[in-house]
Amino acid sequence: MKNSLGREIPDELLKDGIEVYQGAEYRKDYVYTKAAPTVKANISSGESKLVDTIKEAIEKVGLKDGMTISFHHHLRNGDYVCAEVMEVIHEMGIKDLFVCASSLGKAHANMVPMIEDGTITGISSSGVRDEIGEALSAGKLKNPAWIRSHGGRVRAIETGQVKIDVAFIAASSSDVIGNASGKGGKNDCGVLSYADVDAKYADKVIVITDTIKETPNFPAPIESVDVDYVVKVDEIGDPSKIASGAIRMTNDVRELKMAEYCAKVVASTEWFKEDFTFQTGAGGASLAVTRFLKKYMDEKNIKMGWGLGGITEPMVNLLREGYIKKLIDDQAFDVASVKSAYDDPKHFEISCSQYANPMNKGAFVNYLDYVILGCLEIDTDFNVNVVQGSDGKIQGAPGGHPDTAQGANCTIIVAPLIRSRLATVRRSLTSITTPGETIDVLVTDYGVCVNPNRKDILEQLEKTDLPLKTIDELAEIAESIVGVADPIEFEDKVVALVEYRDGTIIDVIKKPKYL
């Protein structure tokens, strides 16, 4: 069956009430009863919840074949906990697990043999990068993986679509009864926003930390009332590897040019006024925008009300310098952000539900004026792909892309027109992650283009000296330089479902024939 963007979704995947994508506002005003965990009351025990090993905790919670387990990725490429837990599970011979991770990447390469031998048969994740992306692309996982945005993951858990049996929560610090935090340990990750929903909706919750603090370890985003066991390990990870891969500061002339265009788009539109709200991604150009924004804020003598995200060092610097009043943080993307989350009273941790869940009573993404995002590919209907490489392999992550794009007043995509002889602006996408109706402006090194459904923004940008183009003009320029790439050939086997944040299927990813 085709969804409203014309993508074919195989009927056999549309079971258990799953529907195809039918527009970004299709589930507006959706009414539902939240899911809830099954828990065991602790009426009076004042015992410590500390157990000696991960294995002992797994035995105590009764993890069995066919269950769903969960992890968060605040330690990103420096995470040791997920790999360690999976190693123990593998040794214990538990099979057929569904892994509901907030994201997976380089740190989780040890899952590949477990995917191959049936220890792991299902995956839900935002990112599926590196070795694990390769394995999924090659169709090694028994069932198609679910690619979910950060908000979409919270929605899937809160609506009961995903029921977590056991949540494993890496924590930078915890007391012996489970009040846990991303701060105050020997390996801080800053915040534990993604783990909030796991702690509240999983039947069993195991906190894994390398730093035991005195009770109460407050403030504690993970509350002891939700925690069954606490395990002390030597090291939960290497925070120096939190900032890597996607996150970097640029000196690239092309990226700096795009960043300047982008800052001018922001500064030339109506929401750029005192207390405007803002989020930027972690790509080179997106990050660079924050530098250029400062100039415009000085000129107009305004401050940002709050910055959201995905916090990075440039945002932290703007906070310190007084350009931003408050930072609202659901992920610390580098060491500077981790530190700021710990010691700046204007830097606040929120849960991922507060950040981006489309099914609560209003996430912070809804209140964004601007979000600056990257893309791998964008089509002439402004649909964006941030998950699948033009080579057909799963390599990216929706992250908060579809969430912020829908929420913000002005969603700006920044991307070079051409990367490595491949056009970014294309007639059709390898797969769709974020629907074009939620994308407002595209900034490239060859010009800036406004979604025709945003005449208000176009009128405002026409008053500037920005090099405005139509999306067709940009596509033609790209084609004139690199031609049209031969389409990748795919087998029929679906290796991943790309879920829109509201739970509908926006696209599927098939196995490339060459893999």
Added chain:
Amino acid sequence: MKNSLGREIPDELLKDGIEVYQGAEYRKDYVYTKAAPTVKANISSGESKLVDTIKEAIEKVGLKDGMTISFHHHLRNGDYVCAEVMEVIHEMGIKDLFVCASSLGKAHANMVPMIEDGTITGISSSGVRDEIGEALSAGKLKNPAWIRSHGGRVRAIETGQVKIDVAFIAASSSDVIGNASGKGGKNDCGVLSYADVDAKYADKVIVITDTIKETPNFPAPIESVDVDYVVKVDEIGDPSKIASGAIRMTNDVRELKMAEYCAKVVASTEWFKEDFTFQTGAGGASLAVTRFLKKYMDEKNIKMGWGLGGITEPMVNLLREGYIKKLIDDQAFDVASVKSAYDDPKHFEISCSQYANPMNKGAFVNYLDYVILGCLEIDTDFNVNVVQGSDGKIQGAPGGHPDTAQGANCTIIVAPLIRSRLATVRRSLTSITTPGETIDVLVTDYGVCVNPNRKDILEQLEKTDLPLKTIDELAEIAESIVGVADPIEFEDKVVALVEYRDGTIIDVIKKPKYL
């Protein structure tokens, strides 16, 4: 049917799975699936949630006859919000409401005519004092009221026994999207601990504040993702009336003597060591204990790890002076505590579930070493009544009494042997609030007595010069002075159920014949 304490519970009240009390540990390891609210998703709206009037908010949430509404009592006798909301509801002619309040008292006298005219037909509350206690005692409420401890209320809501349709949350400050707090307003109440479960489990949530702050109003114990509407009123209450009634500092010689005994009990038992944990009630003698404790802490050169509660000025002073490392606060009992909750970084707000819910994975009451509590009556099995006066009228409140009594290693009741020619220590109680098996020591002005089930404590106190007595000796002394009071005569009509924290019925309260 008789419960395990020999109290007769009429069979017709034992419906919908309600059981009689069968021992404090009867529901140990109880496994259940939590309740959950039915909510409407806000996928993308970034609108303010501010509405002009309470009436408009009530209309928007669709409050109807027969629904359940909720209130918290952090503003205590200074609360304007509950009365104002009820006035509006009354004018709108909505009937047959069940009011699930954390506590009711002097500020809610305007409910009496609404009880009489059928606007309110059911009540769940901890305290039912003053005019409203009088009305309930006289049998004016259509259905028997539920008297619940603070932990018991959270349990009732989290297990789904009580389903809140609309929660009204008075907040000292809020932003226009509902991030609400007991701090930072013109009328601060300190914490919003009781309202946490309301916000998370009610279908509809209305925040009522007199102070609108910039978004985000962080830190916010009530999160905007749970809030439907925000109403701005002129004044939510008068915080100077937070401390009143039950809470007072004593100069009474008899109370000071009991406080000295009590402090010695604490200082002479095994848990009095570095990092001991402690809660004291708000009664005169209970409060005074904290003064005497200081001396013993100095002598032994130890500090309290954390103090819990129900925070009062003496505890705040000990925190400031360095005798207590951290305060864990679910209710600010006076202006000093409100202020400390706002500006002392060692003073932490928790939810009432974290405080006392018997059905989560371990509330803070479970980790108490000592709790000092008051009582109206205590029988020779150490069962305690803190709800019903010896005149048969409902006048008190279980509060955290049954919760802390069960959780603490050493539960100490402090009460004068005789009050106004009535014996406190009696052969039988007017009604039971807290079971004797959870009470360890009774301190009176005529001597100190240890529950025979706590031989460990008795052995430790025998090494002191405390005037140890048996409970029978104390009962005899009381009888020798004031005789045995004629029993109050009651009608058959049950006006209130006294629920134990685990949800079983520990007693019922009947209508006194003379009312």
